[in-house]
Amino acid sequence: MYLIQPWKRFAVLSLLLLIGIFSCKKRPLDAPPGDPPTETPNVYESILNLPAVSFCGSALTSTLKIKDGTDIGTVTVGNDAVYLYLTYNLTGNWYIGDAHSYAGRESLIPRNLDGNPVYLQFPGKQQLNYCNLRQTFTFRVLLSSLTIDNNAQCQTNVQYYIAMRASVRQINNAADCVTGIEQPAWGAPFLINPGNANEWATALYYCKQDCTIPTITWCAYSQGYWFSNPNPNAIWCQNVRFGNLEISEQQGDSLWPPQNNWVRRAFFQASALQLSMACANSGNPIPTSIVNDYNRLETFLSTLTHTDIQNGTFAATTDTVGVRAATGNIGKWICNNHCTLNPDPTACTDF
Numbered sequence: 001m002y003l004i005q006p007w008k009r010f011a012v013l014s015l016l017l018l019i020g021i022f023s024c025k026k027r028p029l030d031a032p033p034g035d036p037p038t039e040t041p042n043v044y045e046s047i048l049n050l051p052a053v054s055f056c057g058s059a060l061t062s063t064l065k066i067k068d069g070t071d072i073g074t075v076t077v078g079n080d081a082v083y084l085y086l087t088y089n090l091t092g093n094w095y096i097g098d099a100h101s102y103a104g105r106e107s108l109i110p111r112n113l114d115g116n117p118v119y120l121q122f123p124g125k126q127q128l129n130y131c132n133l134r135q136t137f138t139f140r141v142l143l144s145s146l147t148i149d150n151n152a153q154c155q156t157n158v159q160y161y162i163a164m165r166a167s168v169r170q171i172n173n174a175a176d177c178v179t180g181i182e183q184p185a186w187g188a189p190f191l192i193n194p195g196n197a198n199e200w201a202t203a204l205y206y207c208k209q210d211c212t213i214p215t216i217t218w219c220a221y222s223q224g225y226w227f228s229n230p231n232p233n234a235i236w237c238q239n240v241r242f243g244n245l246e247i248s249e250q251q252g253d254s255l256w257p258p259q260n261n262w263v264r265r266a267f268f269q270a271s272a273l274q275l276s277m278a279c280a281n282s283g284n285p286i287p288t289s290i291v292n293d294y295n296r297l298e299t300f301l302s303t304l305t306h307t308d309i310q311n312g313t314f315a316a317t318t319d320t321v322g323v324r325a326a327t328g329n330i331g332k333w334i335c336n337n338h339c340t341l342n343p344d345p346t347a348c349t350d351f
């Protein structure tokens with residue numbers, strides 16, 4: 001039996017005592033808990049019902065087409081100071097299922113080895129139910145999260161390559177929403193992979209709008225306001241001109257009403273925009289959201305005479321479908337953007 005020397009015994013006891021003290025010491029009750037793990041939300045937010053947004057500059061609107069070229073609605077791209085907005089708007093009896101969108105640098109859009117877009121890899125994706133009969137849907141994306149292309153033609157030098165696809169279905173009976181053929185639709189106007197004849201997916205370019213420049217508020221009065229309104233405020237400040245065609249107020253009034261003459265209707269709607277630009281908007285250019293439709297009508301009307309408009313005659317090669325569609329688009333645009341300073345009871349009728 002070995003005896004432990006007193007100093008060694010004291011050292012061992014002291015060590016055991018210190019271990020006991022520190023092992024029993026508890027964290028104070030008021031110590032703050034650790035931070036919970038953070039979550040990073042998807043930068044493409046899905047918005048079913050977009051509230052009113054004040055876009056910087058002018059939003060860009062283009063057609064939404066199915067494979068046979070039929071227009072079934074529009075896509076609209078716009079930005080405020082923080083977000084980019086990608087909105088689908090379907091018309092008629094067309095309804096949206098899944099939505100897939102890409103915005104950013106052109107070279108980074110997901111593609112396969114053949115150069116075709118792989119929409120299932122687009123960062124914006126949302127499954128929707130056809131039976132909800134939804135015709136509008138929006139992705140909202142933080143501008144700071146997007147890649148960009150530089151383009152000196154853009155006022156901000158920032159350009160986004162935009163691809164917007166939707167699965168759509170034509171539903172004639174809301175009670176039978178599960179039948180019908182699902183097919184893809186893409187926001188036009190140009191092909192993503194023009195080298196592949198079997199691939200028709202389309203995309204568009206959008207210039208980021210400068211939010212430091214005050215937005216010009218642009219509104220329009222309707223065809224009825226300019227052509228049948230006795231209000232002295234509706235007096236023309238100029239003749240309307242489309243190429244070599246020039247029509248005075250007196251001549252224009254003599255053509256009213258349009259009745260079933262779609263050539264007159266095209267003239268009245270285009271004239272309503274032109275007169276609104278000159279007489280109600282200080283000559284500020286027609287907004288980009290409707291200028292393509294106006295330009296289509298301007299080209300068509302520049303080939304006509306006063307007599308042609310009066311009789312409804314036109315060249316056999318005229319794209320009547322496109323002219324009629326542009327006429328209707330302008331009427332709807334005026335309804336949604338009509339001026340309110342003077343009464344215009346016909347702003348949302350007869351288009």
